[in-house]
Amino acid sequence: MTTTGFIIATIIKILVVLGLFSALAGFGTYLERKVLAFMQRRLGPMHVGPYGVLQVLADGIKLFTKEDIIPQNAVKPIFMIAPIIGAATAFIALAAVPILPEFEIFGVKVHPIIADINVGVLFVLGVMASGLFAPLLAGMASSNKWGLLGAARTAIQLLSYEVVTGLSILAPLMMVGSLSLIDINNYQSGGFTDWIVWSQPVAFVLFLIAGFAETNRTPFDLLEHEAEIVSGYATEYSGMRWGMFFIGEYANMITLGFLASLIFLGGFNDWGFIPGGLAIVLKVSFLFFFFLWTRAAWPHVRPDQLMWLCWKVLMPIAVLNVVVTGIVLMM
């Protein structure tokens, strides 16, 4: 492929990923409201469009036309830039994620990954981790005590759970011997029994728990815990800046779904009679549904319980898992 062709293909991929995933993030909010409503014996959004499908559009119009308020004592440039960090890191992280298996369109072979780098996992986790600057800066810049508390919680929660994510993912990486997500995917090409989740169940559970904490989802959504700190770091935000935090959050959920599917659940390899492209969509959808499911079922934890869980339970288990994996690999 020529350089020009490569650049054009990359730009098209970027546009498709950006458009598709912001739309999916928007649609995710509709799904979340609907699923939560059904689980709580409610109807959810019903009035805009058939079964409320167009509610996303109505919300979008509302968010775009709302006044963008910046509090008087806020640090203006940081306050304005924080939501952009949130949304941008979420989409940048998607750049190194292979979304579908290779396919041909108009006779051109397409690799559905924007940047096939050999340290894919590292890049994705690193960019997702740098997303913690969004709530941190937002909370600290908005000159609001709830925002400040939210920012403090960001620091403890996201930073601590980075450790668990890294350690839990280390064991499968030791088995595969590569940081490229495509290599990890190909490692599991032998079918259902080759999935890493069967050889690394502990790592899978740890990764999911840490993922919940890092995407700020319910059992660990301390950053904006309504009952305690109003809306946490997002208290002072309104309109589209507020919306960007949530597009970022939902995009992060989808990214995490892709990561968990690729690393542990066999990725986009064919699954029995299901073709690979459909298989990974199913897996990611299930994980996304799982995010909503737990939100309906499980209560929040307190910040001290969160820290206790991270440092006294999950991290030792993760370290043990790495050690045991190492010993088994050596033998």
Add this chain to the structure above:
Amino acid sequence: MSLEQFKDRNVAQNYVHIPVDKPPQKPMDKFKQVVRRTFKGELFVGLWVVFREMIKRDFHTVKYPLEKLPISPRYRAVHKLYRLLESGNDRCIGCGLCEKICIANCIRLETRYDEKQRKEVTEYSINLGRCIFCGYCAEVCPELAIVHGQRYENASEQRAHFVLKDDMLTPLDFLKEGKQEEFPGFGAVSPNADERIKKTPTAY
């Protein structure tokens, strides 16, 4: 929700007391509790409960302006003034008891003698912005002329809308179609009223 459930005021009989264990005191007991809870699968019970509710699709939402819950016949909402069934005249005889008993001072009526020397009610107004819906007027009315209806949506743009007699009085065409139903609720005669009547003391 059925009307029977709705009228059941003795709700305490349906209360269930959930036994609560004492929290563990020693560190070892605390550790045991953590282990027990970790492997008991309580989290999965929670997941199953909400999933079951989702697939049952047993929704409890009332789409309020489109559908309404039944209300008790004893509910005290905006008043109604009834007419006599045959003649179609107002039932109100202008005795003024409701005006007298009203503790919010919101009822006002004006009467005069008509050409047959019968009392006629010229004005009857209830200031609903002030009314506390206690039901005394309906209770005291000797003619069952004023009763509490079941129209509880009384928001309006103007205060003047709260006092109109025409809104409360049964329209004549309604009466002709037989749509004026006797009100079983507040201030109404009880179903066994005949049995409860006592003779005057001089008779026994």
